[in-house]
Amino acid sequence: MKIYKFGKKHGKKVEKYQSNLATYVKMIQTNQAATIGYMYIDGEGTVGYHEAPIPQLFIVVEGEGWVTGEDQKRISIKRGEAALWEKGEWHTSGSETGMAAIVIQSEELNPETFMERKKHA
Template sequence: MKFYQFSKVHGKNISQFNSKFIMSRIINTDASASIGCMYLEENGIIGYHQAVVPQLLLILDGEGYVRNEQEQYFKVQTGDAIFWEKDEWHETKSDKGLTAIVIESEQLNPATFMALK
């Protein structure tokens, strides 16, 4: 399990085409990828399981806790990205609720674009 950040402060100013915004790049892959949005309500949980492929969880809103094989939970919040390798056991839970994007792909390498937390 590795922790990254994709928050605004880690982004890059984009000005091409008369644009004015900040982009935090996440991934670039030629492999197929599955992308979904997860909504954990109050006391929600993504149960303890093995990652079928490398998996990146991007916390968009709220806060919660994650763990891997060790039973120690780590607090996560908006702007955090958590990366699990294929076959790594993991769990995510939230007391107050959180919204996250999950990206699953055989060729994920978040270190290419994101800073370690």
């Protein structure tokens, strides 16, 4: 599992179209089909331990919680961070207080092209 950051400071100011006080953070570009969904995990909620059928990018947009990889070690994750699970990687996620995430699934996900990798222990 890899963790990425996409906070406002990682974006670029939008200067076209007479824009004002707007920042855009590019996250993913795919040439293959992708599904995009929005996941709500309520307080004390979990998404059970399962195998990723294809690469999955879990982008936290509200709240905070935790994610695991195959080692099942919980890593804290919050708004402005994203977890990437590779195809076949076992994982789970959850939150004590509630969390919402955009989930992108595609055979072709390369977030390191646009996002900075988070360093964690």
